[in-house]
Amino acid sequence: MTNLQEFPIAGKYGIYGGKYIPETLIPAINELEDAYIKIRNNPKFKRELNYYLQNYAGRPTPLYFAKNLTDYVGGAKIYLKREDLLHGGAHKTNNCLGQCLLAKKMGKKRIIAETGAGQHGVGTAMAAAVLGLKAEIYMGSIDIERQKLNLFRMELLGAKVHSVNSGTKTLKDAINEALRDWITNVKDTYYLIGSVVGPHPYPMIVRDFQRVIGEEIKSQLKDISTGSPDALVCCVGGGSNAMGTFFPFLDDDTVSLYGVEAGGLGIRTGKHSATLKVGSEGILHGMRTYLLQDEYGQINDTHSISAGLDYPGVGPQHVHLKNIERAEYVTCNDNAALDAFFKLSRLEGIIPALESCHAVSYAMKLAKRMRTDQKIIVTLSGRGDKDIDQVIKSRKKYIGESK
Amino acid sequence: MSQLLNNRIEKKFCELKLKKQKGLICYVMGGYPDPKTNEKIISSIVDGGADIIEIGIPFSDPIADGPIIQEASFRALQNGINPDICLNLIRKTRKTYPDIPILIMTYSNILQKKGFRKFMETAKDAGTDGFILPDMTIEESKEYLEYSKKLELASVFLVAPNTSNFRIKKTLDVSTGFVYVVSVYGTTGMRNSINKYTLNAIKNIKKLSSNRNNISVGFGISTPDHIKLMSNFGADAVIVGSAIIQIINSNKDNNIHQLQNKLKNYVTTLKDVCYDR
Numbered sequence: 001m002t003n004l005q006e007f008p009i010a011g012k013y014g015i016y017g018g019k020y021i022p023e024t025l026i027p028a029i030n031e032l033e034d035a036y037i038k039i040r041n042n043p044k045f046k047r048e049l050n051y052y053l054q055n056y057a058g059r060p061t062p063l064y065f066a067k068n069l070t071d072y073v074g075g076a077k078i079y080l081k082r083e084d085l086l087h088g089g090a091h092k093t094n095n096c097l098g099q100c101l102l103a104k105k106m107g108k109k110r111i112i113a114e115t116g117a118g119q120h121g122v123g124t125a126m127a128a129a130v131l132g133l134k135a136e137i138y139m140g141s142i143d144i145e146r147q148k149l150n151l152f153r154m155e156l157l158g159a160k161v162h163s164v165n166s167g168t169k170t171l172k173d174a175i176n177e178a179l180r181d182w183i184t185n186v187k188d189t190y191y192l193i194g195s196v197v198g199p200h201p202y203p204m205i206v207r208d209f210q211r212v213i214g215e216e217i218k219s220q221l222k223d224i225s226t227g228s229p230d231a232l233v234c235c236v237g238g239g240s241n242a243m244g245t246f247f248p249f250l251d252d253d254t255v256s257l258y259g260v261e262a263g264g265l266g267i268r269t270g271k272h273s274a275t276l277k278v279g280s281e282g283i284l285h286g287m288r289t290y291l292l293q294d295e296y297g298q299i300n301d302t303h304s305i306s307a308g309l310d311y312p313g314v315g316p317q318h319v320h321l322k323n324i325e326r327a328e329y330v331t332c333n334d335n336a337a338l339d340a341f342f343k344l345s346r347l348e349g350i351i352p353a354l355e356s357c358h359a360v361s362y363a364m365k366l367a368k369r370m371r372t373d374q375k376i377i378v379t380l381s382g383r384g385d386k387d388i389d390q391v392i393k394s395r396k397k398y399i400g401e402s403k
Numbered sequence: 404m405s406q407l408l409n410n411r412i413e414k415k416f417c418e419l420k421l422k423k424q425k426g427l428i429c430y431v432m433g434g435y436p437d438p439k440t441n442e443k444i445i446s447s448i449v450d451g452g453a454d455i456i457e458i459g460i461p462f463s464d465p466i467a468d469g470p471i472i473q474e475a476s477f478r479a480l481q482n483g484i485n486p487d488i489c490l491n492l493i494r495k496t497r498k499t500y501p502d503i504p505i506l507i508m509t510y511s512n513i514l515q516k517k518g519f520r521k522f523m524e525t526a527k528d529a530g531t532d533g534f535i536l537p538d539m540t541i542e543e544s545k546e547y548l549e550y551s552k553k554l555e556l557a558s559v560f561l562v563a564p565n566t567s568n569f570r571i572k573k574t575l576d577v578s579t580g581f582v583y584v585v586s587v588y589g590t591t592g593m594r595n596s597i598n599k600y601t602l603n604a605i606k607n608i609k610k611l612s613s614n615r616n617n618i619s620v621g622f623g624i625s626t627p628d629h630i631k632l633m634s635n636f637g638a639d640a641v642i643v644g645s646a647i648i649q650i651i652n653s654n655k656d657n658n659i660h661q662l663q664n665k666l667k668n669y670v671t672t673l674k675d676v677c678y679d680r
Contacts, residue, residue, distance in 0.1 A: 024563040297516030
């Protein structure tokens, strides 16, 4: 059997992935692939990236044993991989620093990126600022309305933000607009995609820059003289924190992998972002993957309490892992995520991002079914400061009424 | 290049060459602004002298399109236009015009959702002669090409100004019907001037094809002068899209006769310069 860490093979994860893009982008995608393959094992590049990851962004992030949460749940031990403590407040910074450094080595001076909630936009703006590059960020006008603070943060960091008014005016349309910009300015522009999505080689590049999460977990467990974890639990929108966490463990069958998608208001309401759970095969944003779409192949509107999970597609490697049954993909509804938000805040003094709450919530369920000598690791992908407004609003909706 | 013997597009290009004419390919968004008006729009365009009709099937995420076609897709979808309605439109057009070549321009996911084979069979049955899929690359085209060949549907691939010669040759080998030369770095939509690099690209592709392929140029073409220039540099046909949508959009008072006249006259002025060799 093929070693799972060998994927992509010829740009594909099983039949998923590939490149479905306008011809104008082919030279740029090929140039990117060549440059990345040449540089990825270059010791000087690795040293430089590590320098920024450690001294600028604060890696390694702690692996924290959440004793209070574990005691509260009463089951397997729950550990938190604290990506919320990374500079910028989310795991996104790993990828932004990696790709900005790559762009710089390729001689590109202008960086474009899409952003949904604004976390990837902020990460891009930070990395571009510190590495002396110019950043322009595409963000849906509805998302801008929802995340005014992040708009201001990006501008503060020197990035130019373009408001996207086409389509549903959210993340998927921001990606469309970034792709159109790239088609137009392909010669001098680097497109910094924010998750393990898009045409090959992006899902591979983003995964590689995020696998530091899983690698650190491995060595941190060794430091406390503990073997492999029994389960890894991560939230999945596009799936970059999950892929970064899973990847180093893919070929260790003793480790169960769980990806948690946004169940929104419930699968049956149609208002969710559970692409792997209920989506179907399709082609969008340069890749063959699973999509939330209608019977004609039009992409559906999605919903999640957390803007970062609000995406109608998913990384192609996740589809592969699901199909070969290496990873299991489950859902967590808005209100369960919100419940985890409060629990973690009160029990551990950690305010988690709503995205990460989906993983925390599922881990609590899972822990109950497991033995107390077993270990679950949850990647806490980001911190929750950005979500306070959303939580205040939703609290009224979900909790206020029941009081 | 592989030839499709029984295909209206290839026949049309043979005929145009015999008559020493350039081809005029006109794009309409299927079902836009509404299915009834759309039928009339197609008639005006054919009557005006269009050689080939390209019917767009709206997609929710049209990454290769500029603002005008994006907006038209969006509105068509909001009005409930779907691929079935577009295929019906093709069926009707085929009845009215048995010989006019009809192409579908849309994105890969529309075919993928029904299954390439099933969608292409239905399209063929409705009277379609070929497909243009701007997000389909030759790398991913195995299934698409297999059914194109089987059904004698033209598979039109695109070539951009930055496409390498090696890749142009590969594209010329697999494209049937014609090769779509993207004139600019950018998305569809009208532009005021023609770039030098566009003309060089046409000349280069023409040379690499050594007359085995029909070369059509699109993106940003809207005036007789554009067409003359493209023709002089070796284009066999030109594709006009956003400019037609713009005329439809400017018909604010819903006067269908006025719109038909406007479109017919516009297409005629474009076709006029196609006789000029």
